[in-house]
Amino acid sequence: MNLLYDSTYYIASIGLIAIGLYIMLVKKNLIKVIIGLCIFETGINLLLIVMGYISHGTAPVFSQTGLSAGKMVDPTPQALVLTSIVIGVAVLALALSLAVRLHEHYGTLNLRKIRDLKW
């Protein structure tokens, strides 16, 4: 029980990743696939944050006396997540603009019907 409690955040973030992947694999509508991609990326960002998280931790700044390094959250994963969010925004913007263009050409966003190119 305690193990489960300790790893709640891990289970939650990996669950989000799995949900995102499931949506991307199963859904037919491109917008839903992009939403799945978004959830997938959010799950990964949370996973990164969890890696450096300490419960009741503080920011890693020695602003007051009595703060010890052991009670500080690891700042590196947060910096990574910041980068990763920016990358995610770029990918998402590009994906949505491509979806608009795809709809102009095909008149549908159903991925099962968009199959001009084949193996």
Added chain:
Amino acid sequence: MVVLLIVVPLGLAFAIPLFGFISKRVTGFVPVIGMLFNLVYSLLLLPFVLQKPEMVSIGGFPPPFSINLVAGPLGVGLSALIALVGLAVSIYALGYIREGAQEKYHVLYLLLLTGATGAVLTGDIFNLFVFYEILCISSYALVAYLGDRSGIEAAVKYLIQGSVGSGLILIGIAILYGLFGTLNMAQIAQNINSVSSLSVFVPLVLLVTGFGVEAAVFPLNAWLPDAHSSAPSSISAILSGIAIKVGIYAVARVIFTIFGASNTFHFLLLLGLITLLVGEMSAFKQSNIKRMLAYSSVGQVGLIVYAFGIGTSAGIAGGLFQIVSHALAKSVLFLAVGYMIYRTGSMAISSMNGIGKRMPFVSFACVIAAFSLVGLPPFAGFPSKFLIVRAALAQGDVLFTVLIGIVLVGTVIEGAYFFRVVQALYFRDSDKDARLEKAPASAAVPILALLILIVAFGIYPDFLMPLLNSAASELLDKAGYIKGVLG
């Protein structure tokens, strides 16, 4: 000052809109300048890094605490190759890219090359991811540059598959950071044996799968034929010549340097072999020339992965030679075929009948590059394939002998479909009048330059060998890499 190799193209890329205010015509020359600088600078650096790899730590902190660049023979050699192909294609684009948002094309093009250069030079795994993403995002956008039906569809496929791959890489990096508390590749490599092999196995699989999407190894290559055939020809050349190679480099770096996973070599062998056969057989039945070339790239990637899977210094040197010869030959093929498509307006192989008489130079270039890919002497493809076969036979194992036999069967299939193109070019009469067309300088110069290199490396492979051998030993010598970075 290795940083200049990344900073100059990055700065120029964002300066292009400013140049656009002066004149739209000028913007096309900016990538040429950037890549020329990178080529010259990498070649100047090469003699120094062959003596001793150059380390740069950003911000002045020693390596484990900062992002660092590792300019070894492998990194600088690949950055020279990237700059060379990038230069040739940017000259070609001066005449080829005439419609649409030219400025944005050039910005994205330079960013793509910046990402590729950064990815091969960095010594920090998250930094590798960031540069890899710069490469990927700009190539998604460039595939869709023409904005036509097939281009958009291919870009969507590429984007979805590529982003899942990038996501997997990031999960792998997160797990590695959780295990070791560092992002420095050398430090991870140093501590990799301190944890149980099972917990290292998960990030290894995630990273290899993620980078494998860009490298187009077999089950992950569904995007490649669409993206390479639907993109503008200049972009197809850069994707086939450079972008895949960065994926292969990243896979090799992860397997050899970070994880030192010598027990995965047999898996690599098998993966390479399957990729090779799938690629070559799919290429054989294509009737669209660009799709055929794209599938041929899949086959060549398989050969490179196979060579890396041999796991000896000679095998890796052969694989690296194959990277060079494929980058040169495939970019010539895409550029030459791109010019033919531009003139004839059709991508079908049947529409190329009799073009040998209409466009003698471009057809000649096509034939030389095809011969080089098949591995005929005296072109660059011959020594690379020869080295791989020799390295496999030197293992003296029945397994390797059988597998190299199958690889050679793949080469025969490759010969069959390339000779079909040659036949169409020269030995079939076209129904149209055979009016002689001279290729413009912007197409002829880069193709000619790359052809000269193909022949030069084919006749005198020893010119490349010292570089390739020390690059191969850089990949294999894990302890040396760690010592070089951490001191």
